[in-house]
Amino acid sequence: MALVVVLAACAGQPEPTADSSRRIEAVSSCAPISTVAPPAGPSPSAFRDLVRAENSHPYTVTFTLDGCPAPYHPFGSETWFVSGSRTRMDISRETPMESFYVLPEGTFECPHLSDGLQCFNSSLTLDVTSPAAKVDREIRRDPDRFRAAFAGTRRIANADAQCFDLSPTASDTSFSVMGDPISHATICYAANGTPLFVRFETQGDAFIAGFFIAEATSYGIPREDDFALPATPGKRP
Numbered sequence: 001m002a003l004v005v006v007l008a009a010c011a012g013q014p015e016p017t018a019d020s021s022r023r024i025e026a027v028s029s030c031a032p033i034s035t036v037a038p039p040a041g042p043s044p045s046a047f048r049d050l051v052r053a054e055n056s057h058p059y060t061v062t063f064t065l066d067g068c069p070a071p072y073h074p075f076g077s078e079t080w081f082v083s084g085s086r087t088r089m090d091i092s093r094e095t096p097m098e099s100f101y102v103l104p105e106g107t108f109e110c111p112h113l114s115d116g117l118q119c120f121n122s123s124l125t126l127d128v129t130s131p132a133a134k135v136d137r138e139i140r141r142d143p144d145r146f147r148a149a150f151a152g153t154r155r156i157a158n159a160d161a162q163c164f165d166l167s168p169t170a171s172d173t174s175f176s177v178m179g180d181p182i183s184h185a186t187i188c189y190a191a192n193g194t195p196l197f198v199r200f201e202t203q204g205d206a207f208i209a210g211f212f213i214a215e216a217t218s219y220g221i222p223r224e225d226d227f228a229l230p231a232t233p234g235k236r237p
Helices: 044-056 131-141
Strands: 059-068 076-083 086-092 098-103 106-113 146-156 159-168 180-189 195-202 210-220
Touching: 044 131, 044 146, 044 159, 044 180, 059 195, 076 131, 131 180, 131 195, 131 210, 146 180, 146 195, 159 195
Parallel strands: none
Antiparallel strands: 059 076, 059 210, 076 086, 086 098, 098 106, 146 159, 159 180, 180 195, 195 210
């Protein structure tokens, strides 16, 4: 699995740490984020190298989610577990936390209910359950689809992350979330390719117009038992 998305600068949102070479300013309402031009840095080929590293290394990462406009602020959190063909995602928003598993043996939903965990066979895809993961997956599938420009470094989850501004080529209209085209995205990677920051802007035809951001608070290496279902899957009542 892979994945995605946080973003917008709503009033009162704190600025990133001072050691960021790219400074994102908090602005009122849902106005676009202003930035300071980054120094010269890695070429677009460095972006593709980081994407390839993400595809080859297992990782787990926890994101806080945010968005603008309200009521999508604050938005919740997601934890991704990725290892080869196996993916798990724990999503916590206004509803009780729910875990999604994409495994060689099938796809499963495991809601955290008041009477304990239950698991069910599922037809959902991670692209539907997490816009941030959807954006990340699109980038990982074919990084050559995008124009990539170095956007500086940021200190995220106690790691130095390299950030890139991405836009699809003029002929590519498939970079979207729930049918809404994405005109611009920013993604930041740790040195091993773990995505630590995803931000994109949608135009609002089908989804919510505004900015959406996922920013990591921690990351590491998943354990084997992270991909074990917590309950025997059954049919929904």
